[in-house]
Amino acid sequence: MYSASQQRYDKMIYNRVGRSGLKLSAIGLGLWHNFGSVDSFENQKAIIHQAFDLGITYFDLANNYGPIPGSAEENFGQIMAGDMKPYRDEMIIASKAGYTMWPGPYGDWGSRKYIMASADQSLKRTGLDYFDIFYSHRPDPKTPIEETAMALDELVHQGKALYIGISNYDGAQTKAITTVFNELKTPFVIHQPRYNMFDRTVETDLFPVLKAEHKSAVSYSSLAQGLLSDRYLNGIPADSRAHKTTSPFLHEDQVEKTLATVKQLNQVAKDRGQSLAEMALAWNLREPEIASVLVGASRPSQLVDNVKALDHLAFTPAELTKIDHILK
Template structure:
């Protein structure tokens, strides 16, 4: 059966401008990290993408090393795009990244121009696309001059293989210089992608004020802190969870009694707002300038619908914010 997108797909999604650029991003974006790979049933992945798009999620976040094995998320998404959503390409923001280990030898990771441009070509082949909308340097490489990495992203944009440039996981200590270099090169640098959540608030101190000052948007990930900002782990570690399988970057020692108590207190506030803890955490992350979008990662349709439901209530009273700050303190 041929997929036809929901005519009302743009009615309920919130779109935020990404920094000072002309680009609007959906408040919730879909990240294709752990849940898309060779072991993922095609129909399952296809349905998730279609439902996301039907709900106004136009931004799909990838990287060269996403999926198991590396690159399989891009390949799977490319197949879905070609089979079901090919006619909707111009309604989508497709992002990918390069920076981590991808192939043997000295040119398979980092921030060199050699690696960044070779990786982009490989990503485009897996995606079966002529260009991506945002191409990110996935990590800061202290062994490569910033000028070289910025130049690589500039070449990607000027060649037509990317529309915008971004960085991810860069420390705030280098960001002012990074932004300066992009401006000197006249490259449309629009986004920084950092981790940010109720349990990881460091970006509020220096990074977010700098990005706001310089007109760069924040596209944040791990707003649910790998599931700890849900009630999933309140009564222990479920056998079928990623924490039990130890497949994510979070470990069991991060599931502390103190955090569990905080989640239970946050649940009280969420209930008063007619939200789950996950919805509260996403809505809370979105209130912080210059956050343009929260990247979510989901395993199933139920999680996807729950996360999108955060947008039903994104306003907070001063009293609610004070209560949340006291809980998180």
């Protein structure tokens, strides 16, 4: 039977989310990969246990995570019902609705019908009474933003979510939905954008809005699907995600095109006494709007390595200038 480490809170950093009372662990665990029906359940348990022992309290799900869609929530729910049940009040558990989940016109996007049904399904799969954060996973171009906002607000009134977040909204969309949330007095506190050294669009588009509205962000794809690590420095392993994936975020050509840049960044990391992955996570956390960075893991030891990023978060102006020069 799992018993959490007594030292789990000794080294982790917890950042306040905007002006809210909520704090997130600076490193969060994303369950986008490695928690589906095709993955080892015992390994999933080991990853969750390791994460919690390291002080990681933020666990990030979505209704469609798998494969098959929904299986990540189901597997996480089984782990929660067993080993992790005594620690529920020490955990921030999030899920999302917005991408295709079931057939027909009601299983996608941001209508009230879809969001309310999806939240109920996600709670059933996880066996939870509520989510700490529930996100709109993407903006819906054909549904009024007020409808999506009011549906999310209703989840709070129903006791199904404590806080509300949005993901993949651009700056203008974020400003628009924030206006509605402010009118409703919705506890909207966080945005989840894709952000890493290779994808910096949100620095000029989204972050100024978050700063003005006193909201925070939790970044996903923080290591660019593994590009910002030593995984591909010496070629593309046969068992790597780049070799196997059909994801638009990672493919073999992308590895080849970024290799020279990655090698230069790796040298900067070495000069700092860090691995490239550690430096990439620390670089994300340099942004004041970033409360937490999400990492994925296929084995527990990866989390041990990722958390080492917190040992050296500071960058000198010269280091930041050199990184910017490399990325250009």
